[in-house]
Amino acid sequence: MTTISDGVTVVDHPLVRHKLTLMREKDRSTKSFRQLLNEIGMLLCYEVTRDLPMEMTEIETPLTKSMQPIIAGKKMVFAPILRAGVGFLDGMLELVPAARVAHIGLYRDPNTLQAVEYYFKAPSDIAERMVVVMDPMLATANSAVAAIDRLKERGAKDLRFVCLLAAPEGIERFRGAHPDVRIWTAAIDEKLNEHGYIVPGLGDAGDRMFGTR
Structure with a gap:
């Protein structure tokens, strides 16, 4: 794990880097792309979740009573940005099955590149939980910023953002709007092109995951 700058962590584990390279290949099948996204989401x-607070509790093993650590307090909320963010969800729920799930429906207007909300549903006690917002691509960051805006309106305070790829422009925009929200990503690519896509990137993650193009 390598921290590039304040608030941005690049997870450069060899397995993450290897799987990301496979996902970038243009001829990778929809099934394989989905599976790899799920696996990277888990990693x-x-x-x-590396710094989740812990507390000690007494349990009884087959041999004796023992004080052992468990995660303290209420569990998390996973908040995928629809569509593509759900590609992370299954892998993360495998690790944290007690987590609640919020859904944030946003699409990018092809002309303005601005985020347009069409659906929002979150647990009522979201203000009391750590919220992990997820979207494979942090490109213009318009969708990510809009999602965090909405969650903060509902009272969320402890927010983290996870993505597969980030562009420098997206990081700058996101950190400018929400400097209190840390970013985890598998890689920071070169730039955005004139259409707002990450270069070299991997194309449209939602289309590749669902086979819609």
């Missing part, structure tokens, strides 16, 4: 989840 990223280990890192984004």
Whole structure:
């Protein structure tokens, strides 16, 4: 794990880097792309939850009573940005099955590149939980910023953002809007092109995950 700058962590584990390279290949099948995204989501989840608070509890093993650590307090909320963010969800729920799930429906207007909300549903006690917002691509950051805006309106205070790829422009925009929200990513790519896509990137993650293009 390598921290590039304040608030941005690049998870450069060899397994993450290898799987990301496979996902970038243009001829990778929809099934394989989905599976790899799920696997990387699980690996990223280990890192984004590395500093969860712990407390001691008494249990009884087959041999004796013992004080052992468990996660303290209420569990997390996973908040995928629809569509592509759900690609992370299954892998993360495998690790944290007690987590609640919020859904944030946003799409990017092809002309303005601005985020347009069409759906939002979150647990009522979201203000009391750590919220992990997830979207494979942090490109213009318009969707990510809009999602965090909405969650903060609902009272969320402890927020983290997880993505597969980030562009420098997206990081700058995101950190400018929400400097209190840390970012975890598998890689920071070169730039955005004129259409707002990350270069070299991997194309449209939602289309590749669902086979819609």
